[in-house]
Amino acid sequence: MSASHDSTEPRSSTEPHTGAASPGSLAPEEATAVRARLDEVAERAAAAAESAGRPADSVRIMLATKTQSAERIRTALTHGFTLIGENRVQELTGKAEALADIPHETHLIGPLQKNKVNHALRVATCIQSIDSLELAQRIQRRLETTEARVEYFVQVNTSREDSKSGVAPEAAGELIGALQGLDRMRMRGLMTIGLPGSTEAEIRPSYRELTGLRTALLEQGIIDETMTELSMGMSNDFELAIDEGATMVRIGSSVFGARPAAD
Ligand SMILES: *Cc1c(COP(=O)(O)O)cnc(C)c1O
Secondary structure (H helix, E strand, C coil), rough: CCCCCCCCCCCCCEEEEEEECCCCCCCCHHHHHHHHHHHHHHHHHHHHHHHHHCCCHHHHEEEECCCCCCHHHHHHCCCCCEEEEEHHHHHHHHHCCCCCCCCCCCCCCCCCCHHHHHHHHHHEEEEEEECCCCHHHHHHHHHHCCCCCCCEEEECCCCCCCCCEEECCCHHHHHHHHHHCCCEEEEEEECCCCCCCCHHHHHHHHHHHHHHHHHHHHHHCCCCCCCCCCEECCCHHHHHHCCCCCCEECCCCCHCCCCCCCC
């Protein structure tokens, strides 16, 4: 099969040549650094779980992969990590194709616009940002046409910042009750972003509130034991979140390094 006519894609000649690695793969020293940071995060998470009196494997590490290339993500997925979270549907779609040969689970952890529902459902098996009945109903209707199902977390705004997505803690019970009529969707638990504070005293309460909300919802019979996961904690505070009961922490910069400022 020879490329006999003009449709052959021109090779990009504008990209700077780093000399470090072939296109599409990570420089060996960079891959080594990512793997070392992954190991360190996993050890710290396990230690935090144990010191909170829980089994080391009771906390799952999600890699928050926004702005990261598929090849950096591949390095993590070939190092024993299987769960990634993306913020933007557009990024999700592109990277899913590049990573299709590696078994892994992808969650959407950023806000989902109604016009992106179809795209998100093609790639994500779990939506962690459900915060309204309207959005969930739109997802359910879409799933009814494709025979598919999806899992979700209800995102709760425990920091009470107006700028943040998520249902208000006081309104979570009513929302969750209404969501349970949607038979294509299975709730796994609660998610929060928390307060981006700098001290423990600032950070801890918004995680503690999510754990308290879970307890209250269980006691009221609004959720059952299959809906008790808590997705909370990021690079700067995941040990605190685990101490407060997190079952899933979402880690980006501690593994991949700082993101560009215009994130
Ligand atoms: C970026 C992001 C994270 C990870 O943040 P880091 O501080 O880089 O670990 C976690 N959760 C959500 C929703 C994010 O957008």
